Amino acid sequence: MLEAVQAGARLLPSVARKPAILLRWLGGARAAQCAGSLFLVFAMFGLPIALEALVDVYPPVESRNALVRLFDRVADRPDPRLEARRRQLTALTWTGGLAGVTALLLAALPRTVARAAEKARALEERADTLSPARTVESVVLYREAADLSVDSAVEAELLAKARTLRNAATSRVRAQPTPDPELRALRGAETMIAPVRAPGSQREHVGVEQRYRVIKEIGRGGMGVVYQALDSALEREVALKELPTHLTAQPEFARRFKQEARMLGRLSHPNIVQVYDLVEDGERLWIAMELVKGGTLADAIERSGGSIAVPRALELAQQIAAGLAYAHSQGVIHRDIKPINVLLTQEEGGTAKITDFGLAKHVASSVHTQEGTLLGSARYMSPEQAAGRATDARSDIYSFGITLYEMLAGRTPFEGEIAAVLAQHLSQPPPPLRHWRADVPERLESLVHFLLAKQPEERPATLRVAAEALAELARDNGVPRTEASRA
Numbered sequence: 001m002l003e004a005v006q007a008g009a010r011l012l013p014s015v016a017r018k019p020a021i022l023l024r025w026l027g028g029a030r031a032a033q034c035a036g037s038l039f040l041v042f043a044m045f046g047l048p049i050a051l052e053a054l055v056d057v058y059p060p061v062e063s064r065n066a067l068v069r070l071f072d073r074v075a076d077r078p079d080p081r082l083e084a085r086r087r088q089l090t091a092l093t094w095t096g097g098l099a100g101v102t103a104l105l106l107a108a109l110p111r112t113v114a115r116a117a118e119k120a121r122a123l124e125e126r127a128d129t130l131s132p133a134r135t136v137e138s139v140v141l142y143r144e145a146a147d148l149s150v151d152s153a154v155e156a157e158l159l160a161k162a163r164t165l166r167n168a169a170t171s172r173v174r175a176q177p178t179p180d181p182e183l184r185a186l187r188g189a190e191t192m193i194a195p196v197r198a199p200g201s202q203r204e205h206v207g208v209e210q211r212y213r214v215i216k217e218i219g220r221g222g223m224g225v226v227y228q229a230l231d232s233a234l235e236r237e238v239a240l241k242e243l244p245t246h247l248t249a250q251p252e253f254a255r256r257f258k259q260e261a262r263m264l265g266r267l268s269h270p271n272i273v274q275v276y277d278l279v280e281d282g283e284r285l286w287i288a289m290e291l292v293k294g295g296t297l298a299d300a301i302e303r304s305g306g307s308i309a310v311p312r313a314l315e316l317a318q319q320i321a322a323g324l325a326y327a328h329s330q331g332v333i334h335r336d337i338k339p340i341n342v343l344l345t346q347e348e349g350g351t352a353k354i355t356d357f358g359l360a361k362h363v364a365s366s367v368h369t370q371e372g373t374l375l376g377s378a379r380y381m382s383p384e385q386a387a388g389r390a391t392d393a394r395s396d397i398y399s400f401g402i403t404l405y406e407m408l409a410g411r412t413p414f415e416g417e418i419a420a421v422l423a424q425h426l427s428q429p430p431p432p433l434r435h436w437r438a439d440v441p442e443r444l445e446s447l448v449h450f451l452l453a454k455q456p457e458e459r460p461a462t463l464r465v466a467a468e469a470l471a472e473l474a475r476d477n478g479v480p481r482t483e484a485s486r487a
Helices: 002-015 019-028 030-056 080-129 132-147 152-175 183-188 251-265 297-303 310-329 359-366 393-409 418-427 442-451 463-476
Strands: 061-067 071-077 212-221 224-231 236-242 275-281 284-290 342-344 352-354
Touching: 002 019, 002 080, 019 080, 019 132, 030 080, 080 132, 080 152, 132 152, 212 236, 251 275, 251 284, 297 342, 297 393, 310 342, 310 352, 310 393, 310 463, 393 442, 393 463, 442 463
Parallel strands: none
Antiparallel strands: 061 071, 212 224, 224 236, 236 284, 275 284, 342 352
16 A cells, blocks of 8 residues: 555656546545545544544633622633644644545545556557558547556657647648548539539520520539520620529429529628529529629639638638628528538639529429439538538528538548548537638637537527637738728
8 A cells, every 4th residue: 555655656646647546546546535435424524523532631710700899790611722722633634634645545546547548558559550541540549548648758759759740740731732532522512413404405595585605514413504695685794503403393493593583682791692683484483683703712722722821711701601691680591501602702712602502402492312312412411411400590500610621621621431520520529610711819729619610509699709700810910901891
């Protein structure tokens, strides 16, 4: 016992800087816990009874005082030696009890350190065997192993392994913007991939009195075919999106979509693509909207080599947050925020404009997942979406956080098979941003992880809160606040 106590005393300075080992030690010292509990019970209930037995040792002291100078008044008071003895015994009891509990704690420490070392070795071996594709998990395991090691040399070796892997991962991300072979395809996917209309079947003119003249097809996905067209009435170019006929043929979908399109047409914000017109022609349905020629945010991420510079990412994030916050204030929830649904204007330092508001909601409610269907938005789904629960504006906040993460890291936090990605949204914390980008400010990393909280109530209450935090970070990084982000 004495040897164990002495060994524990020698280990204590090293363990004091290791919270992980301290928690294991205090939580696993069963003998000390039992002794401490018994001592507290005795000190609270048994000690007063024991001290009371001392009353018979020293009888009370009798004192006489003259009352009004005529009568003697006799009074008994406790002997002062009794009170001194009580204080001495109380101090000795507490000192002995605490010393005993401390000795038991110190005796348990060597065993705790040995078990922590075994756990650290197991974590290191597991990290050594993981494939290069699971670099982030390996880095986390090495760090956990370092936290459980009191040997400074072993700790330094484990941290060096973690740094080497992290630097290698950062280099791979910068050199290869889409490490997952599916990522580029999924970035371009809409809420679902389904037949829309065969190429070459588009009309040359659309609308009443052939108002819109189709120039060329500029995009195609599950939510429709997008054409560049000329509005002959106002002599301006527009984007003309034809919705899939297998959706518009459903009366309920068509009715709800028309209602939504009219509401979206009333949205007016510099960071939202403006909806101009709803065009009906028999069973076919089009939306005429603002033509934005600078490509998508997904294109910008790829052009930048896999990740966008921090100042530019903050500038774009402010604009996206401002547009979403405005839409939420008007009662509109996007439900499918991702880089492919953010367009950029063509001028230098183009402005971000969110598109496809409200469309995902109607597809989700009107079309069931079938064999061969690709859920292209899985990487950007909130946990409540992945679980099939009801969503609100806080779901957009989570998807916005995923989009900001991708802008900075060049990849989404969760990748792989769709089922695995959905499971990770529900239960796994996102890898720290600084594992991929060492130049990301810690405050920005913290904000992104705040946006990606698993529970909706743990995220920012509104996107206004996130926009203000982004604006402050942008000012710290020398980015002026744009007019669009102030709106």
